[in-house]
Amino acid sequence: MSRRLELRQVSKRFGDIDVLAGITLHVEPGEFVSILGPSGAGKSTIFRLLTGGLEGHGGCVDFDGRPLADACRPFAFMPQHDALMPWRTVIENTALGLEVQGMSRKAARGKVAPLFGEFGLAGFEHKYPAQLSGGMRQRAALLRTVVQDRAMLLLDEPFGALDALTRTGMQRWLQMMWDRHRWTVLLITHDVREAVFLSDRIYVLSGRPARVLREIIIPLPRPRKDLASPEASAIEADILDTLLEPQPAQRT
Numbered sequence: 001m002s003r004r005l006e007l008r009q010v011s012k013r014f015g016d017i018d019v020l021a022g023i024t025l026h027v028e029p030g031e032f033v034s035i036l037g038p039s040g041a042g043k044s045t046i047f048r049l050l051t052g053g054l055e056g057h058g059g060c061v062d063f064d065g066r067p068l069a070d071a072c073r074p075f076a077f078m079p080q081h082d083a084l085m086p087w088r089t090v091i092e093n094t095a096l097g098l099e100v101q102g103m104s105r106k107a108a109r110g111k112v113a114p115l116f117g118e119f120g121l122a123g124f125e126h127k128y129p130a131q132l133s134g135g136m137r138q139r140a141a142l143l144r145t146v147v148q149d150r151a152m153l154l155l156d157e158p159f160g161a162l163d164a165l166t167r168t169g170m171q172r173w174l175q176m177m178w179d180r181h182r183w184t185v186l187l188i189t190h191d192v193r194e195a196v197f198l199s200d201r202i203y204v205l206s207g208r209p210a211r212v213l214r215e216i217i218i219p220l221p222r223p224r225k226d227l228a229s230p231e232a233s234a235i236e237a238d239i240l241d242t243l244l245e246p247q248p249a250q251r252t
């Protein structure tokens with residue numbers, strides 16, 4: 001299938017330390033897929049491999065049926081921290097990715113400006129990042145990512161730094177936005193409830209070296225309104241059991 005991401009038996013070592021031990025996963029067009037695992041497992045390492053930030057790995061990474069190296073920059077990446085430049089206004093920050101791609105400053109701003117309302121940022125175009133709330137900063141960072149019109153969004157713990165209430169609000173907002181736009185998303189998180197609430201499928205990773213413990217299809221109907229419905233809570237408890245069960249490597 002076209003525009004499909006597939007990793008087969010991907011491994012990565014740093015020196016003599018195995019970080020990824022044969023990761024196999026796929027993401028279909030229009031899917032929301034999460035990689036869920038403990039801190040330090042190697043989740044961000046997967047994204048660094050995908051975005052070209054790391055040389056050398058075992059296994060295969062294909063996009064659109066061809067080796068990733070032959071694909072034309074299919075990913076828009078949102079890092080863990082919003083990475084907004086404090087000296088640039090919000091509209092300048094959100095247009096930056098387009099300008100880096102070669103779009104003129106005027107055209108880039110013309111493309112992002114109409115989206116400020118939908119991203120809850122209307123009226124803040126000419127403010128600086130320090131004048132925004134945490135949730136607004138994350139929405140600005142997501143706008144900067146989405147507007148690049150790439151085939152797939154890579155979101156690395158986008159709400160990890162937010163307080164619990166803001167985080168819940170952002171999860172609901174992202175769910176609503178995904179329902180509207182059906183972006184293809186690969187999300188990294190260590191928040192089980194977040195993964196269950198947002199995802200079509202979840203890959204549960206073990207701790208280091210990371211391997212896929214389970215692939216879980218989330219059958220909850222969309223649109224999803226409640227992060228704590230009985231059905232969602234049962235799936236969450238099942239995943240927590242998997243994550244908290246001692247792994248063979250940890251018993252030695």
Ligand SMILES: Nc1ncnc2c1ncn2[C@@H]1O[C@H](COP(=O)(O)OP(=O)(O)OP(=O)(O)O)[C@@H](O)[C@H]1O
Nearest residue numbers: 014019037038039040041042043044045046190208
């Ligand atoms: N360039 C590097 N050299 C050596 N070790 C590295 C390098 N990059 C990452 N690591 C190690 O690989 C492991 C996995 O790191 P990674 O950032 O991928 O984990 P993570 O699952 O994303 O963690 P977190 O959820 O805390 O962000 C860590 O133990 C880290 O120290």
